[in-house]
Amino acid sequence: MKKLYKCLLILLGFLLIEEMARGQEENAALWGKPSQSSTYAGSEPEFALDGLLNSWTHTNQQTNPWWRVDLLKVYRVNRVTITNRPSNADRINGAVIRIGNFLDIYSNSICGVISTLAASATATFSCGGMVGRYMVVHIPGNQKILSLVEAGVYGTLAGNRAVGGATIQSSTSADWFAEKAIDGNRGLQQLYTGCSSTLNETNPWWRLDLRDVYRVSEVVITNRKDCCAERINGAEIRIGNSLENNGTNNPICAVIPDIPAGESNNYSCYRLEGRYVIIHIPGDWKILTLCEVEVFGYLAENLAVAGTAIQSSTSSDWFAEKAIDRGLQQLYTGCSSTLNETNPWWRLDLHHIYRVSKVVVTNRKDCCAEQINGTEIRIGNSLENNGTNNSICAVIPAIPAGESYSYSCDGMEGRYVNLIIPGDMKTLTLCEVKVYGEGPFLKRSFIKLMFHSSKDLTDSTMRENVLKQLGSALADRGFTDLTLSWSQTPKQEVMQNVKAGKSRCDTRK
Structure with missing residues (x-):
């Protein structure tokens, strides 16, 4: 028989994108505590949060009946969903959401008004x-x-992330300590009571350590009101994970043109990610005074x-x-x-791509x-050579003792994160590794393989053997959770004439 050539298209899975619950809407x-103005026949306020469509809350007939959920923390509410009961649907007409x-x-402020809502229907109200x-109805x-029947409140925590953080500044004037800018004292910006201040110096800076990486949506700065309001002019707000140059090399959220005396201005940071918030004024003979910083x-x-x-x-x-x-980095x-060994490595399995x-x-x-100098960070899906053959995200030239440095991987895809130090007599010590990205993804991939065979692929046994060999080869390269199958049976005439066409197989996860 003549040599046969096949082109296999391997479908590695369906694309699946899931947003992580923590840190997202x-x-x-x-998680809240519901209550209502009265309860009829055992129809408790909790019934609006039980996820069931065959149970509902019910007040007595009364003046201004209400249902309320205490979210237990302050949220920025993006939307509210309300599901109506299957009978007596008109009873909800005119309900107000606050x-x-x-x-x-x-x-409380009005988010929306329910003019009408069909039986068993769900309506969404943008807040x-x-x-x-x-949230009150x-x-x-x-x-x-x-x-x-059901009520949903969707949003993100609105807390001031600066509270509980750690502050430092380039210098301190008298008792205008750095921590006074996060004492919650936005309304008392009098002299010597509620503000931080540096000395008169070159490039003064103030830095807040949030103690974890945040996606920062907004920074609020309150200026001093006793005098010298113009001293804030030109200050830069920077967000990031680097402490290089005291953190002033991190990306810019905003530049402050001016803030009137005693007033607070908001600056949108468009979800810049970082552990540190730095405010500094470039230039000589500058003083940086901050009466409150809210993040x-x-x-x-992670x-x-x-x-x-x-x-x-x-x-x-x-x-x-x-x-x-996520612990402390003590000895x-x-x-x-x-x-101490040759090519030491550490590997993180994220369990998904x-x-x-x-x-x-x-x-x-x-x-x-x-000892960390020269460590390679690699991202990929292969376990070949213990994963150290995956693509390089970055090489670590050095990290100062006890500090955290961030390395951009630009959306590299992979299940495994490997850190390796190439060379003899090396020790790899890591006090914390954090990984940020999007997913998980069960990625749909097409891999084209060429092979030759003297076997008759119209025979079902032969076809199964081919898939077994292919599965084994993929498993050696880290692709273990796969099911392979032929999408169509190869035809004899196709196999005899390579130019006539190509057969296919695919895999489905």
């Missing part, structure tokens, strides 16, 4: 980022009944926390998983370490900071 009502921080219903701890008027946003998802870590060897109890425990408590935007690495701070 969530149904905050599910968002706010007050137990007095009418002190445009309204801020509040409570009420029907104004006499002899009214309020009944809800709003939400945690960026994918490493849900992953599994392994390393080429382990020194004492410096286990691989200690590099993803013997929060770091991983290999033995992600598009990795960046990797943040924290170096040990007790000693030996130079």
